[in-house]
Amino acid sequence: MTYYISATPGRLRIQSPRLHNNREEIKGFEKFIASVSGIEKVETNYYTGSALMHYNEKKMNCEKLIGILESNGYFDLMKAITSGDAVEEGAEDAARIIVDIISDELL
16 A cells, blocks of 8 residues: 545545554544644544545645654655546556557457
8 A cells, every 4th residue: 555645725635554454543543633733624544544634724734734744654745646646557557458458369
């Protein structure tokens, strides 16, 4: 599993290997993130290792929140992919499969 990030104003979604299939980490994360000033709501998913955080833009911004997550070991921006990256990787995988199928049929 890799890190994933998606951000819009007032909202940040991450996926983290640390949270993936780890109930204790999810519980600890929920408690930790709820204590951060400006966080209004958090939703987590144990199976995907994702966390959706809604924050008050007057008290928090995306960069600061990412920094907090990184400094507490929940996220690594340098290893993260975005939704665009994920779509691109999926398209590349599909293209390779199609080429393999066509190549096999031509032989």
